[in-house]
Amino acid sequence: MLKFTESQSLKNYNTFGFNVVAKLFIEINTKSELQELLKSKEWAENKHLILGGGSNILLTKNFEGLVVLNRISGIEILEEAHNSVLLKVGAGENWHQFVLHTLKENYGGLENLSLIPGTVGAAPMQNIGAYGVEIKDSFHSLEAINLKNGKIEIFKNEECQFGYRESVFKHDVKGQYIICSVSFLLDKPSFHRINLDYGVIKNVLTDKNIDNPSIQDVSNAVIEIRQSKLPDPAKIGNSGSFFKNPIIDAPHFEKLKKSFPNMPFYELEEGMIKLAAGWLIENAGWKGHQENGVGVHPKQALVLVNYGNGNGKDIINLAKNIQDSIQSKFGVELNPEVNFL
Ligand code: EPU
Numbered sequence: 316m317l318k319f320t321e322s323q324s325l326k327n328y329n330t331f332g333f334n335v336v337a338k339l340f341i342e343i344n345t346k347s348e349l350q351e352l353l354k355s356k357e358w359a360e361n362k363h364l365i366l367g368g369g370s371n372i373l374l375t376k377n378f379e380g381l382v383v384l385n386r387i388s389g390i391e392i393l394e395e396a397h398n399s400v401l402l403k404v405g406a407g408e409n410w411h412q413f414v415l416h417t418l419k420e421n422y423g424g425l426e427n428l429s430l431i432p433g434t435v436g437a438a439p440m441q442n443i444g445a446y447g448v449e450i451k452d453s454f455h456s457l458e459a460i461n462l463k464n465g466k467i468e469i470f471k472n473e474e475c476q477f478g479y480r481e482s483v484f485k486h487d488v489k490g491q492y493i494i495c496s497v498s499f500l501l502d503k504p505s506f507h508r509i510n511l512d513y514g515v516i517k518n519v520l521t522d523k524n525i526d527n528p529s530i531q532d533v534s535n536a537v538i539e540i541r542q543s544k545l546p547d548p549a550k551i552g553n554s555g556s557f558f559k560n561p562i563i564d565a566p567h568f569e570k571l572k573k574s575f576p577n578m579p580f581y582e583l584e585e586g587m588i589k590l591a592a593g594w595l596i597e598n599a600g601w602k603g604h605q606e607n608g609v610g611v612h613p614k615q616a617l618v619l620v621n622y623g624n625g626n627g628k629d630i631i632n633l634a635k636n637i638q639d640s641i642q643s644k645f646g647v648e649l650n651p652e653v654n655f656l
Contacts, residue, residue: 317341317348319357319381328384329369330432331621331630332552337364337382344386344407346460346467346495353465357381364656365493367434368409371441371554373655375627385436387495390416398506401455403498406436410443417499418531423507424453424499426530427516429537432548432555436494440484441652442477446537447512451477455500459492467495479589480559480652509533515540544615552621553612557634558592558649571645592641592649593617599640609633631655 323340326332339357343349352358362380366372386407394401400422404413410433414425427448431438438450439457456471476483484492502508507530511517519536520528528536546553563571568588571578575598581589596602596616603613608625610633612618619630638649 317352317355317357323382325366325369325374325378325382328366328382329372329374330548330552330554331373331627332548332623333374333621333627335374335377335627337378337380339381340384341381342384342386344388346387349385349387349460349493349495350465352383353460353462367407367437368432370432370548371437371653373554373627373630373651373653375631375656378656383493385434385493387436389496393498396503398503400501400503401498402501403496404435405496406434406494408435409433410435410438414534417501418534421504421530422501423504423509423530424501426534427510427513427537429534430541435497439475439477439482439494439497441480442475442482444480446516446540447510449477451475453499453501455498457497458495460495462491462493468492479562545618546612546614546620551612552623553618554653556592556617556652557619557630558596558617558637559652560589560592561595561647561649562587562589563647564588567646571647575645590647595641595645595647595649596637599637599644601637601640604633606633611637627655 320340323337324334325337326334339361341352343352358381364378364380364382366382366384387405388407389405391403392400393403411430413435414429417425427446428443431443431445439454443450451472454472456469458467458469461468509528516533516536519539520532525532562583565586565588568580579591579594583589593616596611601611602616604611607629608622609629610620610622612620619633634651641647641649
């Protein structure tokens with residue numbers, strides 16, 4: 316039996332903690348419940364919003380439709396080889412709890428992605444990434460329900476068209492599928508591939524005199540770095556990086572570099588350069604800024620926060636002012652990583 320709730324507050328279902336109301340709400344725990352939901356009159360008669368961990372969404376107004384909380388659970392081994400294991404994970408599993416599970420089993424590949432808020436099913440939507448690793452690096456495939464016909468379809472890695480915080484689910488097939496499970500190909504012990512490309516991890520490990528880090532050491536370092544810079548959404552409402560790091564062309568970069576020689580940058584292929592949005596926002600004077608109960612985090616300027624009495628519109632206003640200021644100071648366009656509703 317499907318159990319719908321009317322006039323449900325979404326305060327506990329979005330990491331900004333904004334108190335908007337959904338006209339109708341349902342939590343789904345299995346694939347078959349989801350298939351049943353697609354045949355219901357509540358589904359047919361309403362527009363829909365699918366929520367995972369609510370960690371990448373900005374809710375600006377009440378939702379006059381049906382909110383579906385994806386809580387499909389379960390972790391199973393699909394295949395095992397001498398060097399690798401293929402794990403299938405329910406889309407509603409908490410991402411970090413799943414990473415902790417892989418560490419307990421000593422499966423390598425996701426350690427750099429420790430402590431990212433959200434659910435497993437939301438992770439491929441925007442190809443989550445941190446500290447030199449993206450989910451696409453160990454992603455095998457996913458199962459999703461086609462909302463038009465209720466059929467389960469498989470998307471392999473290349474079919475997801477992963478890019479920097481991008482996938483086909485934000486573009487060509489946006490709103491057409493609900494992800495049910497995700498499969499990861501992970502490395503067994505002695506086949507671990509430790510990735511220390513992101514300099515800060517190396518620094519933390521060196522400070523602890525760890526020369527030959529295990530995946531657990533890397534995870535601990537990542538957790539330490541994240542906790543030192545990023546606000547815990549359970550304490551201060553936020554959705555991680557609010558903007559994507561902007562990508563500009565080489566001639567534009569050469570000009571900027573003359574005026575701002577200390578500006579951090581990463582060279583990408585085809586002569587494009589990625590800038591650090593956090594650095595731009597800090598250098599335009601926004602770090603620690605507060606207005607109307609919202610603000611720019613004092614330790615990481617890329618994170619916008621809700622101090623408790625702001626709302627989604629206050630965040631939009633602040634974001635707009637930051638975008639204008641970055642445009643006029645650096646001639647650079649900042650685009651949100653977060654989805655607006
Ligand atoms: N920086 C500043 N001031 C700030 C913030 C950053 O000068 O207020 C500088 C840092 O000193 C550093 C550079 O900017 O030189 C990059 O900073 P950081 O290593 O903190 O990473 P980021 O580029 O700001 C990205 C991701 C994060 C991810 C980290 C680590 C995006 C939009 N954000 O942030 O992802 O954890 O790298 O890999 O790509 C998220 O997506 O929600 C998220 C937190």
